[in-house]
Amino acid sequence: MSDWRARIESHIDSIEPQLRRVSQEIFEHPELKHEETFAAQLLASELETAGFETTLGVAGLPTAVQAVHPAVTDGPTIAILGEYDALPEIGHACGHNLIAAGGLGAALAVGALKSELPGKLVFFGTPAEEGGGGKVDMINAGLFDEVDAAMMFHPAAHTMVGRGSLAITEVKIAFHGKPAHASGCPEMGINALDAVIQTFNGLNALREHIKDGARIHGIIRDGGVKPNIVPEYASAEFYVRAQENDYRDELLIKLRNCAEGAALATGAQLEFIEVGHAYKAMKPNRMMGDRFLEHVESFGIPFNPELDDAMGSTDMGDVTQAVPGIHPYVQICEEDVAGHSREFTEASGSERGQLAMLAAAKALAMTTVDLLTEQELMRKAKEEFAA
Ligand SMILES: [Zn+2]
Numbered sequence: 001m002s003d004w005r006a007r008i009e010s011h012i013d014s015i016e017p018q019l020r021r022v023s024q025e026i027f028e029h030p031e032l033k034h035e036e037t038f039a040a041q042l043l044a045s046e047l048e049t050a051g052f053e054t055t056l057g058v059a060g061l062p063t064a065v066q067a068v069h070p071a072v073t074d075g076p077t078i079a080i081l082g083e084y085d086a087l088p089e090i091g092h093a094c095g096h097n098l099i100a101a102g103g104l105g106a107a108l109a110v111g112a113l114k115s116e117l118p119g120k121l122v123f124f125g126t127p128a129e130e131g132g133g134g135k136v137d138m139i140n141a142g143l144f145d146e147v148d149a150a151m152m153f154h155p156a157a158h159t160m161v162g163r164g165s166l167a168i169t170e171v172k173i174a175f176h177g178k179p180a181h182a183s184g185c186p187e188m189g190i191n192a193l194d195a196v197i198q199t200f201n202g203l204n205a206l207r208e209h210i211k212d213g214a215r216i217h218g219i220i221r222d223g224g225v226k227p228n229i230v231p232e233y234a235s236a237e238f239y240v241r242a243q244e245n246d247y248r249d250e251l252l253i254k255l256r257n258c259a260e261g262a263a264l265a266t267g268a269q270l271e272f273i274e275v276g277h278a279y280k281a282m283k284p285n286r287m288m289g290d291r292f293l294e295h296v297e298s299f300g301i302p303f304n305p306e307l308d309d310a311m312g313s314t315d316m317g318d319v320t321q322a323v324p325g326i327h328p329y330v331q332i333c334e335e336d337v338a339g340h341s342r343e344f345t346e347a348s349g350s351e352r353g354q355l356a357m358l359a360a361a362k363a364l365a366m367t368t369v370d371l372l373t374e375q376e377l378m379r380k381a382k383e384e385f386a387a
Contacts, residue, residue, distance in 0.1 A: 004366070005295075007113060008365045011108070012358060012365065015105065015108055019102075019104065019361065020101070020354050022046065023097050023100070023102075023357055026042065026097035027092050027348060027349045030087075032085060032086060032087075032088060032130075033127065033128035033129070034134075036084050037063055039063075039084035039100060039125075040056055040063040040084065041056065043082060043084070043104055043125050044067070046104055050111055052068060052069055052111060053070055054067040054068075055067070059134075059138045059141035059143060060137060060141065061127055061138070063127040064124070064125055064134055065123070065125025066123075068121070068122050069107075069120070069122075071115045071117075071121075072120045073119065073120075074118060076118075076119045076120075076148035076149065076372060076378050077146050077147050078110075078121055078149050078150075078151075079123070079124055079323075080106050080107045080110075080121070080150075080152065080368060081103055081126050081135075081150060081316070081319070082099055082102070082123065082125050082126065082152065083129045083152070084096050085132070087130060087340060090341070092345055092348040093341060093344045094155075094339060094348075095154070095156075095348035097349075098348055098353055098360075099152060099153065099155070101361070102357045102360040102361040102364065103152055103153075103364065104123070105357070105362075105365070106362075106364035106365040109362070109365040110365050110368045110369060118372055118373065120146075121368065121372075124138060126138060129314060131276060135315035135316060136277040136279070136315050136318050139319065144319065144323055147323050148323065148371075148382070149324045149325060150323050151288065151328075151364055151368070152364075153328050153329070153330050153360040153364060154328070154329050155330060155347070155353060156330065156331060157332075157334065157344075158304040159301055159302060160328065160329045161328040163284065164281060164282040165279075165281060165311050165312060165313050166214075166317075167243070167245045167278070167281040167317065168239055168279045169249075169278040170237065170238070170276055170278075171237070171238045171274055172235060172271075172275050173196070173236050173272055173273075174222075174233070174235040174273070175192040175196060175269065175270055176192060176232070176269040177189065177191050177192035177232050177233070177269075178190035178230070178232060179229050179232040180230045181228060181229070181230075183228060191230050191231055191266055192224070192232060192233050193224050194231075194262075195234065195259075195263055195265070195266040196223065196236050197262075198261070199236065199259045202258030202261055203216060203218075203238075206254055206255075210254075211243075214242040214247065214251060215242075216251060217238065218237055218239070220234070220235075221237055222234050222235045234268075239313075243281055248281075279317050279318060280321045282314070282316065282320050283321055283325075283385070284325075284326055284328075285324040285325055285326050285384055286384060287377060287380045288381050289328060292367045295363035295367060299362060299363065300359070301331065301359050301360075302331065304335075314327065323385070328360075332347050332348065332350070332352055332353040332356040333347035333350070333353070
């Protein structure tokens, strides 16, 4: 085993300039969800060059990548994942450029040894994590049907392996009222903006009585066009999140009740639309996570005792509900830097970010080899998943 470790380490050291370049190029070309043509093509060409059977465009997603190492024998199928979408205006403020390069590095390192290893190695380039749910489409297309375990890493302000993620559904709430002169004949109008405001008020009353850890947060998208016209149309967008998928569904009904109440009170017509893919809550595999942590710590990445801090949501949640999986966080900056901030963007392009990416690539590759070669570990990971 120590032999594998040394060989993975030296392989990643040998391709370090390539991984740094991939990370930096994606960092400098931030692309929004489903528009990641530069990043997807870059990853596909690197994998193709390394001998992987590579397809750009799978599951109906032009910027998704599937790359299978041609040395396939009996044994488990392990998937290494890479994300690469950025955020509007603030670029790689979630560090997905590092995820892409780290996942690529892990796949290339295991690929270099694969002819001596059992099983099957797959790299998935998974687009549109930021609200597009690329992984959900890839699961629905059956790409994970034969996968035994899946993993990726995510940059963060703390190193954490057991942290989950919240189930989420995005909702658009629109109200249709009736325009009228707001001063001359207000009695003839129906105010759609009032319905949106009443929805927020109802929700804020509800908030006191929801479970800890759940989140409902929204913005007003349309609120009328001119103060002297009774708003004919108004809309809001909400994210509804909870630690369990079922509770998220329950909260959706409660939010809908708030909106229906607002419609009744104002006379406006309600349109309640669930937008895009809902994401499931994360089920991090402890067996796999412990192994990843052991490896990543050996490269000098300090582990922060498991924090009970607030969680976001990710389509990796859906992957971990489909197969045993992990989504460990690796520290790339000081602990007080917020995710999705300009400071985090800076960290994603920093030297410290690159070093964390390289350590994560090694740890992902080593965890993959562990799962391919240790039947007992794979069995325990599956047992935990099934429990
Ligand atoms: Zn992210």
